Amino acid sequence: xxxxxxxxxxxxxxxxxxxxxxxxxxxxxxxxLGGVFTATQGLKTAWNTPxxxxxxxxxxxxxxxxxxxxxxxxxxxxxxxxxxxxFKIAGNQRWVGxxxxxxxxxxxxxxxxxxxxxxxxxxxxxxxxxxxPGWKIVMPSNALDAYGxxxxxxxxxxxxxxxxxxxxxxxxDTRLIPGEPADADELSxxxxxxxxxxxxxxxxxxxLEDHTVKIGEAALVREGTAGTVVSYGRPLPLCVQAAxxxxxxxxxxxxxxxxxxxxxxxxxxxxxSVLKTGRVLIVNEDTEVTNFGEHLLRRVIDEHxxxxxxxPRTLMGKHVPGIGMNQNYELNSVPQLGDIRAALWDLxxxxx
Amino acid sequence: MPDMNEDPPDLEDALLRRSTRxxxxxxxxxxxxxxxxxxxxxxxxxxxxxxxxxxxxxxxxKSGEAYFWIGGPGEEAFNVCLGLQVHxxxxxxxxxxxxxxxxxxxMLAMGxxxxxxxxxxxxxxxxxxxxGRNFVGHYSIPAWNVVPVTSVIxxxxxxxxxxxxxxxxxxxxxxxxxxxxxxxVGGEAGTAEGDFETCLNWSTRxxxxxxxxxxxxxxxxxxxxxxxxxxxxRPIADRGIPYGVRNETIDGNDPVATWNAIDRAMRYxxxxxxxFLLEAMVSRLHGHSSSSGAQRNWTETDPLATFEQxxxxxxxxxxxxxxxxxxxxKKEADDAVVRTMKEAEPTRDDVYAFTxxxxxxxxxxxxxxTGLPEARx
Numbered sequence: 001x002x003x004x005x006x007x008x009x010x011x012x013x014x015x016x017x018x019x020x021x022x023x024x025x026x027x028x029x030x031x032x033l034g035g036v037f038t039a040t041q042g043l044k045t046a047w048n049t050p051x052x053x054x055x056x057x058x059x060x061x062x063x064x065x066x067x068x069x070x071x072x073x074x075x076x077x078x079x080x081x082x083x084x085x086x087f088k089i090a091g092n093q094r095w096v097g098x099x100x101x102x103x104x105x106x107x108x109x110x111x112x113x114x115x116x117x118x119x120x121x122x123x124x125x126x127x128x129x130x131x132x133p134g135w136k137i138v139m140p141s142n143a144l145d146a147y148g149x150x151x152x153x154x155x156x157x158x159x160x161x162x163x164x165x166x167x168x169x170x171x172x173d174t175r176l177i178p179g180e181p182a183d184a185d186e187l188s189x190x191x192x193x194x195x196x197x198x199x200x201x202x203x204x205x206x207x208l209e210d211h212t213v214k215i216g217e218a219a220l221v222r223e224g225t226a227g228t229v230v231s232y233g234r235p236l237p238l239c240v241q242a243a244x245x246x247x248x249x250x251x252x253x254x255x256x257x258x259x260x261x262x263x264x265x266x267x268x269x270x271x272x273s274v275l276k277t278g279r280v281l282i283v284n285e286d287t288e289v290t291n292f293g294e295h296l297l298r299r300v301i302d303e304h305x306x307x308x309x310x311x312p313r314t315l316m317g318k319h320v321p322g323i324g325m326n327q328n329y330e331l332n333s334v335p336q337l338g339d340i341r342a343a344l345w346d347l348x349x350x351x352x
Numbered sequence: 353m354p355d356m357n358e359d360p361p362d363l364e365d366a367l368l369r370r371s372t373r374x375x376x377x378x379x380x381x382x383x384x385x386x387x388x389x390x391x392x393x394x395x396x397x398x399x400x401x402x403x404x405x406x407x408x409x410x411x412x413x414k415s416g417e418a419y420f421w422i423g424g425p426g427e428e429a430f431n432v433c434l435g436l437q438v439h440x441x442x443x444x445x446x447x448x449x450x451x452x453x454x455x456x457x458x459m460l461a462m463g464x465x466x467x468x469x470x471x472x473x474x475x476x477x478x479x480x481x482x483x484g485r486n487f488v489g490h491y492s493i494p495a496w497n498v499v500p501v502t503s504v505i506x507x508x509x510x511x512x513x514x515x516x517x518x519x520x521x522x523x524x525x526x527x528x529x530x531x532x533x534x535x536x537v538g539g540e541a542g543t544a545e546g547d548f549e550t551c552l553n554w555s556t557r558x559x560x561x562x563x564x565x566x567x568x569x570x571x572x573x574x575x576x577x578x579x580x581x582x583x584x585x586r587p588i589a590d591r592g593i594p595y596g597v598r599n600e601t602i603d604g605n606d607p608v609a610t611w612n613a614i615d616r617a618m619r620y621x622x623x624x625x626x627x628f629l630l631e632a633m634v635s636r637l638h639g640h641s642s643s644s645g646a647q648r649n650w651t652e653t654d655p656l657a658t659f660e661q662x663x664x665x666x667x668x669x670x671x672x673x674x675x676x677x678x679x680x681x682k683k684e685a686d687d688a689v690v691r692t693m694k695e696a697e698p699t700r701d702d703v704y705a706f707t708x709x710x711x712x713x714x715x716x717x718x719x720x721x722t723g724l725p726e727a728r729x
Contacts, residue, residue, distance in 0.1 A: 022518075050557070054510045055550040062514015062534075065499050066444050066522075070514075085504055097492035097500040098483040099706035133721075134707055136714070157709040216716035216725065264716035268727040299724070 001184035002177055005169045006191060007143035008039040008108070008162075010177060011150035012071060014208045016044050019154045023063055025049050026056055026073030032198055036075055037110060037169045041193045042203030053083040060105040061090050071154065074109040076117075077125035077163065084128065090159045091134025103134075104157040106150070111139065112234045112285050113334050114167025119322035121166070122330070124286035126233075126262045129161050130295065136215050137262040139163040141236035143173035145260055148213030156215060163262070165234035178209035218266035220273075224253025226348035227279035230270055230296060232259040235283045235335055242341035252348045262292060267299065274300055278309035281347045285334045288316040309352040315343045377666050382608035389668045395436065395607045396663060397677055399428040399656050402457035404681035405466050406638070408689060409456075409473055409488060413642045417693060418473045421642040423489055424454030426635030427569055429655040430604040431457025433611040434567070437618055438462055438535065440496050444522035445529035448497040448515035450508035450536040453489040454569065455501075458537075462496060466688040474689075477698045483705070484698045505538070506545035509566070512536035513554035516562035520625050531622040533563040540588050540631070541574025548591070555627040556595045564627040565617055566597075569604060571636035575644065592629035604632025605655035 002010065015021035023045050026035075030048040034041030049056055056072050063070040074080045080087070093103045113122035129137045136158055140146035146164065153160035172184060181187050190204040221236075222243050231239045236258050243254040255273040259265055274280050280300055282293040293314045300312045318333040335343075380392040387395075406425040413421035424431055435458035439447045451458060456469055468480060472491075475484035481492045482500070492500040499515075502508070516534035523530030536551065555562040568588050572579045592599035598620060602613040610632060617628040635652040639645060663669045707721035708714070716725045 050550075050553050052546075052550055052553070054507075054547055055513065055554045058507065058510025058512075058547070058550065059514040059517065059554060062448075062511040062516070063518055064514070065497075065511070066448065066515040066518035068514075068518050086507055086510065089502055089504060089507060093500055094709060095705075095707045096482055096485055096490075097494075097706075098480060098485070099709075100481075100492045100494040101499060102709045104709075136708075152713040155713045156711045158711060158714075212713055214713050214715040215711070216714055261716075264714070264725045266715070267725040271727040 001172050001174070001182070002143045002180055002187060003170050003172045004140065004143045004146045004164065005037045005039045006187065007147040007173070007177060008150055008164065009041060009043070009191060010180070010205070010208055011147045012040065012043055013205050014151060014210070015071065015154040019151070020069045021045060021071055021154060022068040023047070023070040025059070025070070027051050027075045029073050034193055035073065038192070039108070039164070039169070040073065042191060053079055054086060057083050057086045057090065057107065060107065061086070061093070061103065064103055064105045065101060069104055069154065071106040071108065074107060076121050077109040077111045078120050078123040080109060080125060087132050087135070091132045093134070094158070095134055102157045103159045105159050106153045106162060107159070108162045108164060110166040110169065111163040112165050112167065113323045113330055114165070114234055116325070116327070117166065117323070118325040122323035124284070124317065126163055126284070127286045127290060127292045129163070130263055130292045134159065136160045136264065137163065138215060138260060139165065139233040139262055140260060141165065141168060141233055141258050143171070144175045144177060144211070145213055145219070147177045148211050149215070149260065151210065151212045152215050155212065160215070163233065167234050168237070178211050179207050181206055213260060216261045216264040216266055218260055218269045219258040220255060220269060221258050222254060222256035224255050225277060226252040226254055227281060227344065228255040228257065228270070228273040228277045229281045229283060229344060230257045230259060231283040232262065233284065235285055235340065238335070238337045238340050239283055241337060242344050245341060246344055246348070254344060254348070265296070270296065270300070271303065274304045275307055278307055278352070279347050280308070280312045281343055282314045283316070283335055283340055283343070285317045287319050288314070289319045291316050310347065310350040313343065313347065315339060377668060380608055380662065380666050380668060382606050385608045385612045387608045387611055389666070391611070392607070392663060392668060395432050395611065396659055396669070398432040398436065398457065398461045399607070399659065400677050401466070401681045401684065402428045402432060402460050403656050404678070404685045405456055405460065405469060408682070408685035409470070410638060410642070410646045412470070412473055412689060413646065417689065418475070418488070420487055421473070421646055422453050422487060422640070423456055426571065426637035426652060426655065427454055427604065428457045429607040429610050429659065430569055430632045430634050431455055432461045433607055433614050434458050434535070435461025437614055439532060442495050442497060444515070444519045445526070445532050446497055447532055448499065448519070448534045450499055450512045450515070450534065451491065451501050452508065452538050453487065453501055453503065454539070455491070455537060456489055459491055459498070464493070466685055467692055470688045470692040471695065474692045475697065476692060476695045477702065478695045483702060506542035506547040508536050509538060509551035510547040512551055512564050513562050516555065516564045520562055523625065533565055533618065533621040535565045535567065537567045537569065539574070540568050540570035540572065540579055541577070543568060543588050543591065544583070552592060552595045552597060552627070552629070556597060561626040563621040563625045565621045566627060566629045568629070568631045569634045570631055571634050573636060573640070575640045587631055589629055589631040597627050597629050599629040599631070601631040601633065604634040605653050605658065607655070607659050
C-alpha cells in the first residue's frame with residue numbers, strides 16, 4: 001500500500017542495508033527534509049549537497065571510480081539540462097576507457113507534468129535520456145515497480161537513470177512490497193518523518209525483502225485483441241483506465257504494455273503484441289518532436305509494416321516550450337484520459 | 353637540415369657549454385629552493401623522454417601515421433615533477449588522477465611505456481586506454497587510478513571531489529592508508545567553467561574538507577584567446593581565497609621550484625586532508641594542438657633547454673651526456689612508433705565492445721551492448 005515516494009525510500013534503505021549503497025545525495029536529500037518529494041527521508045547515508053547539478057553528477061562519478069555505490073538525485077529533471085555533457089561522459093566512460101572503469105551510479109529524478117509545476121517543474125526527460133548511449137533508463141508507473149526498478153538500478157554495475165513520474169509519487173499501490181506492513185497508516189508511522197521538529201526522529205524500517213524488476217522487461221498489464229497500447233510512467237494508469245472503460249462499455253480489449261524500461265526496452269513484448277493485434281498506439285507525455293515514442297514507431301514500421309492492419313500512431317505531448325501554470329495549458333498540451341480513450345477507440349475501430 | 357620543430361643540435365657549442373666547476377655539486381639551486389643532483393638528473397631525463405615523445409607524436413600527426421595531436425611540450429617540468437611524486441596504485445589508499453590532455457610527462461614519469469601513448473595516437477586495437485577510440489593523451493589506467501581523460505574542458509574538476517570523498521573516509525577507517533589524495537589537472541582557460549568553482553565549493557564543505565590537489569597549468573592561452581583579454585588580471589590561484597583554500601603560483605618552467613611546490617602542496621593535502629590550489633606558469637611550445645599547426649613557437653621559454661643549461665652550469669652534467677640521453681630518448685620514441693604501426697587496428701567487431709558491464713539484472717544486455725534490443729523468446 002506504499003506510495004511511490006515511500007517505495008523509493010524503502011528501496012534505498014534496502015540498498016544501504018543489503019546492496020552496498022554508500023551515498024544517497026543531492027539538493028535537500030539529507031536531513032532535515034529528506035527530499036522535496038520525501039523519497040530519501042530517514043536514510044542512513046543521505047546527505048545534502050551544494051546547489052549544483054554538475055557537482056552532484058561529478059561527485060557520483062568520482063565516488064563510483066573510487067569503489068563507492070552512489071545514488072544521487074537531480075531535484076527535478078528540468079534541472080538536468082545543465083549537466084547533459086556529464087551524463088554523456090558518465091555513459092561513455094566504460095566504452096571510451098576500453099572497459100577499464102565501470103560506472104555504477106544511479107541517478108533519480110522526478111519527471112513530467114501533473115503537479116501544477118508550471119514551466120520549470122514539468123519537463124519530460126526520457127527523450128533526452130534515450131540519446132545517452134551507455135545509460136540504462138527506467139520509469140516506473142506504480143510503487144511496487146518503483147521498488148523493483150530502484151533495486152535493479154542499484155544492482156546494475158552501469159549508470160542507470162530512474163525517472164520518477166512526479167504526478168504518481170503520491171499514488172498508493174494496491175500491492176504490498178515484500179516485507180511492508182499491510183496497514184498503510186502503520187507504514188506511515190514507521191517511515192514518514194514527522195511534520196515539524198524531526199531532529200531526534202529515526203525511522204523504524206520494516207524487514208524488507210528483495211524484489212527486483214529486471215531492466216528491459218516490460219509488463220503486460222492488460223490483455224486484449226482490439227489493439228496494442230505502449231506507454232510508461234504517468235500516462236500508463238490512464239491507458240489502463242481507458243482500456244478498462246472501452247472493455248466494459250464496448251467489449252473492446254487491448255494489450256496495455258507498461259514499458260518500465262525506456263532503454264533497453266522490451267522489444268520482444270511489443271513485437272509479439274503487434275503481431276497479434278496489428279494495431280498499435282504509443283502514448284507518452286513528452287513533447288512530440290523527436291520523441292522516444294517515435295523511435296518505437298520506427299521499429300514498428302521497419303519490422304512490422306506488413307503485419308499492421310491500420311496505420312500505427314502516437315499520442316504525445318504538444319511541441320510547446322513548457323507547461324503553462326493555468327491548468328488549461330496542461331489539459332490541452334499533455335495527453336489526458338479522454339484523449340487516450342478517443343485514440344484507443346479510433347485505433348480499434350478504424351477499418352482494416 | 354634538422355626539422356624546424358626540433359631543438360637545434362648542440363654539437364657546435366659543446367665546448368662553450370662546460371661548467372667551470374671542478375667538483376660535482378650535491379644540489380641544484382633555484383632561489384631558495386634546492387634539489388639534489390641525483391633527483392635533478394632523474395627529472396631531466398624524464399623531461400627529455402617526454403619531449404622526444406611529444407616531438408615524435410607531432411611528426412606522426414603530420415606524416416599520416418596519426419591524425420590529431422594534442423599534448424604538453426613546454427609543460428615537461430611541471431608534468432614530470434608531478435608524475436614522480438604521485439603515490440601510484442589502485443584504490444583509495446593511492447592517489448587518483450583526473451588529468452587533462454597535456455600530461456604525457458606525468459605518465460612517463462610514473463612509468464608508462466612510450467608505446468602506450470603511441471598506440472592511442474595511432475588508433476590501434478592495442479591501445480589500452482581507449483582501444484583506438486579517443487584522442488592521444490586521453491589516458492585511462494585503472495591500475496594507477498588514472499580515470500579516463502575527456503576532451504570536455506574542466507569536467508574532471510566536478511568529479512575530483514567524489515574520489516577525494518571516498519579517500520577521506522577510507523583514511524578515517526584505515527589510519528595506515530590515510531595519505532591518498534585526488535590530483536586534478538587543467539589549464540587556466542578551463543577555470544572559466546563552473547566546474548572549477550564546483551571543485552572549490554565541494555572540497556571545502558565545513559567538516560567535510562577534501563584532500564584535492566587542484567593544479568592549474570597556466571600557459572596563458574585558450575587555443576587562440578589570450579588569458580589577459582578574458583580574465584581579470586589576477587592570478588588564478590587567487591580564486592582559492594574566498595573558499596579559504598591554500599594556494600600558490602609558481603614558475604612551472606623551473607623544475608626545482610616546481611618539485612618543491614608540488615611536494616609542499618601534496619604534503620598538505622595528504623596530512624591535513626584538505627584542498628590546495630597550485631597554479632604553475634608554463635609554456636606552450638607547439639600551440640594548442642595539430643589544429644593550429646603544432647609549429648614550434650621559439651619565443652616561449654623552453655623549460656627543457658633552460659634546465660639543461662642550469663645542470664651544465666652547475667657541473668651536474670656535460671653536453672656529451674646530454675646528447676647521448678637525447679639520442680636514447682629519440683630512439684625509444686622511434687622504436688615505439690615502429691612497433692605500434694605494425695599492430696592491428698580495431699575492426700567492425702569492436703564497435704559495441706565495453707559499452708556495458710555484465711549485469712545479472714538486465715534482461716536485454718546481460719553481457720554487453722549488442723545493438724538495438726532484439727525480440728527474445
